[in-house]
Amino acid sequence: MAESETPLLDELEKGEWPSFVKDMKQAAEKKPMAKDLLRQLELSYKEKIGHWKHGGIVGVKGYGGGVIGRYSDRPDLFPGVAHFHTMRVNHPTGWFYTTKALRTLCDIWDKHGSGLTNMHGSTGDIILLGTSTDHLQSCFDDLSDAGFDLGGSGSALRTPSACVGPARCEWACIDSLNICYDITMSFQDQLHRPMFPYKFKIKVSGCANDCVASIARSDFSIIGTWKGKIQIDQKEVQAYAASGLDVQAEVTDLCPTKCMTWDEKAKTLAIEDADCTRCMHCINMMPKALRQGKEKGATLLIGGKAPIVQGALLSTVIVPFMKLEPPYQELKDLILKILDWWDEHGKMRERVGELINRVGMRTFLKDIGLKPAPQMVKNPRTNPYVFFWPEEIKKEVK
Amino acid sequence: MSAETKGKVLEFFREKSRGDKKKYYVKEVVKGLPNEDRHAIQEAVKELLDEETLKYWSSGSTTYVMLAEFFPKE
Numbered sequence: 143m144a145e146s147e148t149p150l151l152d153e154l155e156k157g158e159w160p161s162f163v164k165d166m167k168q169a170a171e172k173k174p175m176a177k178d179l180l181r182q183l184e185l186s187y188k189e190k191i192g193h194w195k196h197g198g199i200v201g202v203k204g205y206g207g208g209v210i211g212r213y214s215d216r217p218d219l220f221p222g223v224a225h226f227h228t229m230r231v232n233h234p235t236g237w238f239y240t241t242k243a244l245r246t247l248c249d250i251w252d253k254h255g256s257g258l259t260n261m262h263g264s265t266g267d268i269i270l271l272g273t274s275t276d277h278l279q280s281c282f283d284d285l286s287d288a289g290f291d292l293g294g295s296g297s298a299l300r301t302p303s304a305c306v307g308p309a310r311c312e313w314a315c316i317d318s319l320n321i322c323y324d325i326t327m328s329f330q331d332q333l334h335r336p337m338f339p340y341k342f343k344i345k346v347s348g349c350a351n352d353c354v355a356s357i358a359r360s361d362f363s364i365i366g367t368w369k370g371k372i373q374i375d376q377k378e379v380q381a382y383a384a385s386g387l388d389v390q391a392e393v394t395d396l397c398p399t400k401c402m403t404w405d406e407k408a409k410t411l412a413i414e415d416a417d418c419t420r421c422m423h424c425i426n427m428m429p430k431a432l433r434q435g436k437e438k439g440a441t442l443l444i445g446g447k448a449p450i451v452q453g454a455l456l457s458t459v460i461v462p463f464m465k466l467e468p469p470y471q472e473l474k475d476l477i478l479k480i481l482d483w484w485d486e487h488g489k490m491r492e493r494v495g496e497l498i499n500r501v502g503m504r505t506f507l508k509d510i511g512l513k514p515a516p517q518m519v520k521n522p523r524t525n526p527y528v529f530f531w532p533e534e535i536k537k538e539v540k
Numbered sequence: 541m542s543a544e545t546k547g548k549v550l551e552f553f554r555e556k557s558r559g560d561k562k563k564y565y566v567k568e569v570v571k572g573l574p575n576e577d578r579h580a581i582q583e584a585v586k587e588l589l590d591e592e593t594l595k596y597w598s599s600g601s602t603t604y605v606m607l608a609e610f611f612p613k614e
């Protein structure tokens with residue numbers, strides 16, 4: 143047998159876990175591009191330096207994003223990956239595909255690219271890895287004909303994404319899928335024509351379980367919630383208790399606001415709903431016994447991001463409750479206002495959460511025209527000073 | 541958006557691209573033209589992009605704009 147060209151990478155095929163090396167070798171049987179990708183990576187492992195160059199190329203006619211240009215800095219050694227651009231394709235909301243659509247996507251990518259995909263990237267997009275500049279437009283045209291469009295990249299609105307929501311999940315307080323689709327269609331210009339200081343992400347979860355991790359991964363998080371009392375079916379609570387669930391230890395003691403009480407003797411559960419933060423814990427534990435309150439809507443939060451230029455942030459509440467029904471005008475107006483405020487005040491490569499940290503939440507709320515609410519308080523104050531707006535002081539002093 | 545604003549945006553790029561630096565954030569254009577409306581500048585940039593006088597340049601995470609004539613050849 144011929145000696146392997148990639149002895150270091152081969153190590154990563156050992157063991158029981160799935161291996162990207164195995165996948166890439168499989169692709170390499172059909173595509174010289176995938177083969178050179180392996181060989182270049184082997185060189186990087188050996189020399190402990192990367193061999194990719196940022197290209198600058200951004201896309202296809204009329205678009206400012208959706209293609210992430212990458213080139214090898216050793217095209218002499220690895221001509222197959224002289225160009226290795228990524229195409230970001232807007233995923234269908236909720237990631238629902240017919241097998242036919244998947245086959246179509248794969249056929250297009252076999253025709254134009256390396257055949258390697260990443261389903262899905264952290265933005266949610268379909269990531270098609272590795273093509274050359276001369277294929278960009280024709281690949282885009284084929285994708286368009288099949289009903290697909292590019293997603294966002296660069297200093298733009300990134301492809302919005304949503305949890306599977308009402309399509310499969312009884313806990314969805316809002317139609318996360320429709321909201322995501324509506325936002326995507328309404329903000330096409332912001333998605334395809336980057337003009338912002340930096341990236342901006344919107345994610346929609348149907349409830350506080352937050353299956354798209356919108357609170358950690360999006361600048362603007364939309365999370366379904368409810369108003370009013372959690373609906374309790376005491377009989378079902380008793381059935382859970384009888385079947386071995388320790389209601390005290392596993393449900394009420396873990397309620398973050400300690401607003402639940404379990405009467406062991408009477409076998410009844412009580413909730414002080416005014417103190418409930420609608421975290422979903424108790425409902426997750428006893429789905430048959432507890433249902434969300436009847437009035438549904440969403441909490442809107444701002445500022446989440448992963449560490450890049452600055453550290454990671456979680457989103458914080460700016461609107462405790464908003465009813466969300468088509469055409470979602472109030473929501474979209476608020477997003478546009480925030481985008482414009484950030485665009486005006488943000489520094490280059492400053493995310494909206496970092497900007498709010500810099501100028502203060504009170505400035506943000508005032509400029510956007512939102513009223514401070516107790517739900518915005520993250521933790522008790524640690525600073526002894528109270529800041530008043532000059533006009534507020536005038537009001538107080540008679 | 542006026543033809544005047546467009547002219548000023550183009551002037552900004554011509555003036556600023558004399559040195560080694562060719563790529564600019566849209567924000568830098570806004571800063572460089574303090575008497576022009578921010579939205580008008582953005583619209584002007586979009587038009588110049590459509591006409592391919594300007595071109596986008598992106599690292600993947602951050603997008604810049606530059607004169608098409610300076611866009612790196614492959």
Ligand code: HEM
Pocket residue numbers: 525526527
């Ligand atoms: C019998 C007299 C006083 C009592 C019992 C008292 C009690 C307290 C208490 C319980 C706090 C809250 C501490 C906390 O937040 O953990 C406090 C805060 C404070 N006190 Fe007093 N205090 C007294 C007199 C004064 C005086 C005479 C001054 C100033 C000349 C003063 C200035 C302050 C300030 C600036 C704070 C911090 C407020 C903040 O956290 O925003 N106190 N005091």
Ligand code: HEM
Pocket residue numbers: 525526
């Ligand atoms: C030149 C005079 C003063 C200076 C430079 C000064 C400076 C400071 C500084 C730097 C802090 C800490 C602020 C922070 O933790 O964020 C502080 C806190 C405080 N100062 Fe002063 N101070 C002065 C006079 C006074 C006077 C005259 C009083 C009371 C009669 C006073 C009462 C307090 C209190 C109660 C706190 C809050 C302590 C806490 O909540 O932990 N200070 N001061």
Ligand code: SF4
Pocket residue numbers: 305306307308311312313314315318347348349350351352353354
């Ligand atoms: S976030 Fe909530 S509604 Fe959405 S899929 Fe998860 S549990 Fe269901």
Ligand code: SF4
Pocket residue numbers: 396397398399400401402413417418419420421422423424425
């Ligand atoms: S939803 Fe969360 S906060 Fe509300 S009662 Fe249940 S466990 Fe407590």
